[in-house]
Amino acid sequence: MAIEGPFWRAIAVFRVASLVYAAVLMAQHRGYEQPLLGWLVIGVMALWTAAATFAYAAGPLRRWPLLAVDLTVTMACLLTTPYVQGDQQVTLGSMPVPATWIAAPVLAWAVRHGRRAGTVAAAVVAAGELWSRARVGEASVLINETVLLLMAGWLVGHMVRLAKQAEERLQRAAEMEAAQRERERLARDIHDSVLQVLALVQRRGRELGGEAAELGRLAGEQEAALRELVSVGPPPPLGTIDLRSHLARYGSPSVTVSTPATPLLLPAEAAASVSAAVGAALDNVRAHCGHDARAWVLAEFLDGTVTVTVRDEGPGIPEGRLEQAAADGRMGVARSIRGRMAELGGQVSIVSVPGQGTEVEITLTA
Template sequence: MNGEQIEAVAARFETYRADGTPRPPEEAPLLRALRGEVIRGEEELVRCPATGELRRRVVTGMPVRDGDGAAIGSVCVVRDITGSKPAQQALRESEQRFHLALHNTPVSVAFLDRDLRYVWAYNQQGGRPDEIIGMKDEEVFSRGEAAKLDALKRRVLDEGVEVRHQTWLDRPEGRTFLDVTYQPIIDQSGEVSGIGMTAVDLTQMKLVEEELRRSREDMARAQSVGQIGSWRLDTREDVLTWSDEVYRIFGVPRGTPLTYRTFLDRVHPDDRDFVDERWQAALRSEPYDIEHRLLVDGQVKWVREKAFLEYDDAGEPLGGFGITQDVTQRKRAEEALREREAEKASREERSRLARDLHDSVTQALFAVTMKTEAMAFDEELPPHLKRAVHDIERLSRGALAQMRTLLLELRNDPIEAVSIRQLLRHLVEATAGRTSTQIQLDVTGDDLLPPALHVAVYRITQEALNNVARHARADHASVVLESRSGRIHLSIEDDGSGFDVVPDCPGHLGIAGMRERAEEAGARLRIVSRPGKGTLVLLSAEPERT
């Protein structure tokens, strides 16, 4: 057919362009191909004269040329797509809905073939989808990341199972945290033909979680450093929630279920009623800011608790939020301060008393001693008065020595700072002054002993001489101390009434106290006595070996 014939045939059909506008006969694809134009899949609408039905067709055409290149004809292929057009339209609409659903979301979708190359991608974060088409993971990610992802995908191919994975990935735009799901794509034969991938970008959520975790850790550290924990009590459900620091303060394993009753059970028994009364008062809108004791593994702790009560619209209590602070160290410091202040007051009182005694009683005793000593040389005194004066002189000297010993005890200076020779002389003179016993003192060697031994020698001699004065009724006694380079030997002996030495007899003549003194000083104490045979107290110690 020539061009005129083709145009005449085309004029008999009512034709439209794809957009529905009428198309002139001279624009028929066959004529345009005859004129040398190549037609590539052009859509047209044609009304069938017999039925009046409008059909949709796709026309592809090209000219036929001779050896000189001149168009001598045309060839066209016409495909009726009327039936498939609604399906295509539905597909386009579905794709539009799919794209709209994923638009501006952190969700990416892709398909990979069995070679694990990307064949389709949509909504890729940080780049265009077509950038990764035809690529493998090693061309997109680092070697380590690609190897990890490749292993997961091969499991999907080999086992035909869905695999989910969360990971951090390094991208040019920064680190990204993805929740990735790989699903097998099954073909008609039941074989895995590829992989469908869905990736959800959780970076912002992960960063928020990380920031929240750091904030909680910082809070926990701050609470630990400050020894302050927080808690919340739901009074309606009777559920108590503690921070980690409160668990530590109360000595309760973390995560232990808690109620108001379990809290109250851990309060010191002597404070339990007080704490409960204050909490019940707080529920009636009174302040709750108290200090009380806990009993934790047998140890007493002090805590300060402060609560802020919460109420519903009707004014009924819902519970409270509060803090618990471990104030044990503060309480101990306060107690130590009170003890130091009491000790300071005691020292000041002892010093005052020592001054008063020295200025009054001691001076009076000294005057009596001097006066009686002078009277003893008066030749005109009758013998019986001389004996009386001599007794008064002896008693006053003993009282004076005992007063000096008492002043030593009252002074704030430690006993260790006073010569052991001087200490023993005061003890001997005081005992001799109040008894008729003749006491011999013999001290050789060092005047200052190691502190613990210094005190032990003084106290044991003091107790032994007290026994001589009170119980022994001895005529003679001796105190002998030898000390050289930390080695000491002390003996206190009398010829008095003696006694049966019963082992482990607490309180008997002060023996238990003497033994404790010896043990504290690392010395050995031995007591030898029999009724009517006197008593020998022996104390010995060797120098410490290094």
């Protein structure tokens, strides 16, 4: 996985730094009985450091054979320590010839196969160091180094596991986002073509009557089913409501509701107020145009603004009638529509032409 890349690079840097540290320790210890053997071990470590760096950089090679060879070479270098030190190097706390370089395969096992593999590799290396130090009388200082190796193997494996899980979640989220974007694109295309054609067939069928009316009814059912299908998406954020679900309840044989394919998210209170204002406008249509009067509800979202339009083909509102109704105490439009939107900072525009119907436009910033 891509997330492993930085870990392998870090292990490569650790190998080089540990190699330099081991060489410095070898140069400082003049009491080794077999210094030539010690420098030979340092040479083997240098060659394997270069080989392992290139091998682990290639993803296909990061398998059990490479890990096994890595651990074997490290153990071989570690187990030469008693022969390099001899009987003279019995100073309490002296480092083995490879020094901290022995931790490299532990880290590699942990990164590749997780906590258990890292812990197993640490136990193997710790056993080898126990044998090495026991030969020169230093077994009493092993416990701290053993604990550190085991902790390194477990913790690094755990960190890599968490990183892989995070990468998988991120990948799934990216795939879901891409799928959602594609779904929204298809929904827009469907909304701009198929849904509009079905709505037109439904409206014209009802106007023509007869067999065409039945065709219009079927088109209306298919429009509703298709709109529901393309509208399915993730749940809205907490505290918000999709206005489309409110407006859909007003759909009927005499009321056509058209909404975008994408959610119209509003705070719950705002969505309820807009829905109530639309309901009040439709009540006015039924009261003044008849229960079977045709009406259309259109919801749109543009530049952060939600616009809901209620249109009918009734006789229209005579000039001055709204003002007269307010003066007479009939506050249906003033309170139920304009009042609700004023409380939310929205606007209401009413355009009516006698004999040509009325259009109520409700605008609210989302």
